[in-house]
Amino acid sequence: MKTTLVRWLLRLYPKSWRAEYGAELADMLRARPLCAAIVFDIARSAIWQRLRVVLPATWVGIGLMLVTIWAIVTTMLAPPPYVPSALSERIEWLQKPLQSEFYVLVLFAIGFWNAVAGKQSPARAAMRASVIASIPLALIGLLMLTGLLAHAELVPGQKIAMLNARGILYPFYKGIQQIPAPAPLTLLLSPLLRLPGAWLWGTIGGSLGRKYVTWRRRPINA
């Protein structure tokens, strides 16, 4: 029983940390009684170690996800567009950057930074951030499909959005049609649908990042 609990507690830690310190910690835990305070101490320590190894792209993805949640909530709380008010105008103004190419710039920057820092594959880093950022959209799609949510407003007044719009609030990247509002299934699949775009912008950013690294390391008299 105790051995199983110790094994489970150790699994809370990142694999790389376990490889380095896991055996020592396991011995220590097996040698003394496991009270609630020690279990709490281990859980807290494991969370801390996990946060330390989280990739920067994950943090960017979480940041984008929070921005998306905030944008959706403010849009839903805003008065309808046929009731002009200072609040709806202000929200529309606040959402402009989210409907702009800002999202592409973030993906590009993730790719660039990862190539310069040599941390992770640039395309994979951008895709990781994109999937995390899309989680709220997918959840909204799920709520709509299950009938818990009648419709979702992702842009103020649910204006017609081009499918090739690349804003953070749009689930697609490329297309030729116009749609009035995103379909539930599109929203549900948006983490997957945005992957090709994230791959593309991450790769472009990474390619420029590698060029920058080469340029920085050039011989001075060349």
Added chain:
Amino acid sequence: MARKPSSGPAADPELLILSSLADGPKHGWAIMSDIETFAGVTVGPGTLYNAITRLVEKELIAPLEGDGRQRPYKLTARGTAALDEQLQNMRRIASIGLRRLRLA
């Protein structure tokens, strides 16, 4: 049960580990028992290994080859210098504080 201070230098697990290793290498279990003895502070195993991880990364301590699963840790030259500096600072602050208390 040992008392666990919530603040102050005696609650800093890094300083306590460095102080524990000042008289020679020890493994995790021995460090924890030693801290309980000399500081009266209980450091949980998770907290202890978090601090050990940070100290190894800062190159203030280093693991030695152990005979079993428990590896002993030793102070590095950098760790010795850092501990010395911290303790000298604490001594200076403590002596000023005590002197002023006596004058008050």
